[in-house]
Amino acid sequence: MNGWMDGCILLSKKGAEKDFKIEWNATRNLIAGKSLPIRGAIKSINRLLLEVRASVWAVLKTGQEEGALTVKKLLSFLTVAVLALSLAACSSNVGKNSNTIYEAQLTDREKMFLSIVNNKYFVFDFNVDENYKWVEIWVDRYEFGEKASVRSKLGTGLAMNEKGMLVITVNDADRMKSNWTITVESGGGTSTGRFAEEYIADEDASFSSVSGTRSSKSISIDDYEIVLAGICYKNQNAGSSMGFLTDEFFNDPDRNLREIENYDLVYLVKCKFYRNSPSQ
Template sequence: MKKIFWVVALSVFVLSACVNNDSQSNTISTVELTERENALLTITSDKSFVFDFNSNGEFKVVSVWVEKYEFGKFVNDKVSSISTPVEENGTIIFATSKADGRQKQQTFNIGISGNGSTGSVSGFDENATDVDKMSSVWGDFQEESKSIDGEVVLASICYSSDESGMSSLSTDFYKDIEGHMSELDEYDVVYLLKAQFK
């Protein structure tokens, strides 16, 4: 199943790289997937996000990682992480694997592609007991593009055992994380996908 995911991810890298060459420098944006790309990712993963970044060449490395929070409290910033050299343009793909019912761990796949090279990693949260029984919401930043200066929150996956319903993190959360960290208190578990260009 992992091989299938990475073949699909590579296809999305190639296709999305052809689309977004005229974007502003030093920004990252969500990729509008074609129906086919979306179908391929849906078949091979549970939840997925794709981002294109563009820089003026001053950034040499990008680090992407997943942080875990429980009831608003920071738990782990090494659930899954990767750092790779980058040049001017590239793509980041983040996806969770479909659960097979036997494993009690959450699997996160991160891939970074840019200027002919690709790096990828699969990470595991082995303490993800019962998230498969919880309700979940997920989302990413809703702006057309976002500056890549500093640490950037790209996406979130939130789980709650509350039966009364839940909503995803607000758009304000992605704009002012420190000012809206209290939003994480509403969920049993939150995974944040973050990136930093250096």
């Protein structure tokens, strides 16, 4: 299974990459309202997911078949397909609860496919009116309670009066490194950013993690940054228990940094919606 770590796997069917692209393009048209209703989009996505699952199973079983596709492409197809299914299923709610962002209610099937290739994932729906035209999403890294860096800030324009999605997935490449993917879906378009993250270099460390979101699932969008989710890492060799962050921390991290002082690493996923794009 070194092929997964090296970034390349072999698929079981010749031309599988082409089939994926055809199926996904058809699905995007369905979701955008250019062809069949939502039911057709869901059926199209289901076919895509079944094809991915069959290909992955063939790789696990044989490891040597025709047709190459990089792991990054495979993960992108799989993740975006799952997200599109949620977006299509919920599209009838566009216009309700304007200017809010909330944790997506995923089905068991969607959770299963996301968990196949990701150790951790966070999915959020949002509704915006015509006043908001831009969104940025990024990850802040903290070490022992102090902000160390800002990772992979992704900005993109928003479709007016549209429902969209923010998606963050984390795949642990090994015990000292993880691969992150950030995706914004809005108005039928998708923007994606990726970065690799290394933990504190200590070969003797034994990290455990706790992750999650705030308990209040719906958040009003205003002109300030929003903390969506957090992942806390701690070296278990240092002892002491682990607990997750409080809502007070999510509402105002700078005033509650004491909550993360005992963690080796903390990643906070943040976003901010803008009334104008940065170029204006």
